[in-house]
Amino acid sequence: MSHKKHKRQQTDHVEPDLPITPMLDMSFQLMAFFLLTFRPSPTEGQMALAIPNKDGGGVSIADPLEDEKAKEVIVTVRAGADGRIAKIEVGDISGTKNLGADLRAYQKALRDASDAALKTPSKKIGKLKLQIDKALLHEYVVQLIDIGVREKFTDISPEPLSEKKGEGG
Amino acid sequence: MSHGNLEKCEPNLTPMLDMVLQLVMFFMLCANFVMDQVNESIKLPEAIAARGLDIKDERLLFLNVDLNGKVLLSKLDAEDSLSLDNKIQVASYMKRRMQRDVAASPNPKAPVLSTIIIRGDHRARFEKINDVVEGIRSAGYKQVRIRAQIGDSR
Numbered sequence: 001m002s003h004k005k006h007k008r009q010q011t012d013h014v015e016p017d018l019p020i021t022p023m024l025d026m027s028f029q030l031m032a033f034f035l036l037t038f039r040p041s042p043t044e045g046q047m048a049l050a051i052p053n054k055d056g057g058g059v060s061i062a063d064p065l066e067d068e069k070a071k072e073v074i075v076t077v078r079a080g081a082d083g084r085i086a087k088i089e090v091g092d093i094s095g096t097k098n099l100g101a102d103l104r105a106y107q108k109a110l111r112d113a114s115d116a117a118l119k120t121p122s123k124k125i126g127k128l129k130l131q132i133d134k135a136l137l138h139e140y141v142v143q144l145i146d147i148g149v150r151e152k153f154t155d156i157s158p159e160p161l162s163e164k165k166g167e168g169g
Numbered sequence: 170m171s172h173g174n175l176e177k178c179e180p181n182l183t184p185m186l187d188m189v190l191q192l193v194m195f196f197m198l199c200a201n202f203v204m205d206q207v208n209e210s211i212k213l214p215e216a217i218a219a220r221g222l223d224i225k226d227e228r229l230l231f232l233n234v235d236l237n238g239k240v241l242l243s244k245l246d247a248e249d250s251l252s253l254d255n256k257i258q259v260a261s262y263m264k265r266r267m268q269r270d271v272a273a274s275p276n277p278k279a280p281v282l283s284t285i286i287i288r289g290d291h292r293a294r295f296e297k298i299n300d301v302v303e304g305i306r307s308a309g310y311k312q313v314r315i316r317a318q319i320g321d322s323r
Contacts, residue, residue, distance in 0.1 A: 020182040027189040034196030045219030046286055046314035051306045083294060134296035138234075138289045141298065142214040142317050149218035160299050 047142075047149050050127075050157045071126040073113045073153075075106070076161060077144060083137035103143065110151040118152075128153040131161045208233035208241045214291035215320035228283040230266065231316075232259075232305075236290040238297025259304030267308045288316040 080086040088099040090109040099105040117125045233241040240253040274280035
């Protein structure tokens with residue numbers, strides 16, 4: 001009795017071969033698509049505003065324990081027919097200054113006001129009230145607020161200029 | 170000196186594929202990161218002092234105001250219409266928003282209010298922006314933020 005020796009056929013060990021080249025080609029296609037459609041958006045930020053109360057009073061109540069009440073700075077801005085700034089008046093308890101349409105002078109006036117407030121015992125910078133002509137473009141309103149924030153005013157309240165005050169100007 | 174067997178040299182494409190897929194994933198994520206609440210037709214004014222959003226702001230409401238004073242809402246925030254055409258519509262929308270904020274707050278006596286961000290077109294008149302602010306105020310909101318492009322310091 002002979003046993004046929006069934007030699008088990010041994011197959012050679014085959015490594016699976018994955019074609020990567022086409023996969024890479026497709027990846028490059030996808031990457032090219034997203035590169036061409038990628039649009040980075042400009043960086044945006046925000047500035048906080050305080051909404052005045054309906055009766056025109058301040059949002060915050062002055063602390064009666066403070067020795068010196070924080071000075072409020074009132075800025076009146078009038079616009080020309082094209083919506084640009086025509087006149088800026090800065091006023092506080094010491095008086096009103098007419099600055100023309102000069103934003104640098106406006107910035108200097110705010111800086112002087114904030115520096116004076118910081119020298120007081122309370123070291124508190126008061127409220128900045130912007131009375132703005134309704135025709136003024138939003139671009140200039142933002143510039144006015146921006147300068148106020150840069151000069152350390154934290155309580156900024158824009159409101160429309162009343163018609164009666166406009167006539168007196 | 171004998172020449173060895175010539176072996177076929179192939180660059181290893183696997184790491185290159187890995188890098189390419191990483192780049193693809195990056196651009197896919199950036200492309201999908203579209204702020205639906207931000208209307209790109211609104212051209213913002215510039216402000217140097219503008220700052221990025223606080224992480225603690227949980228609920229944000231973007232009001233995009235075009236140059237005609239029309240308020241454009243995102244699909245996420247819109248109700249019946251994607252726009253609010255006058256200050257009366259703005260006021261009533263904001264009042265409903267306030268009711269939702271109060272209802273959704275864990276403590277209705279101390280509600281967590283939405284942060285209102287106005288994205289006004291730089292060519293809009295102050296009157297139109299003020300109408301929107303009036304509508305926000307009539308609903309009881311106290312804090313509003315004005316959005317601007319962060320400008321270069323001069």
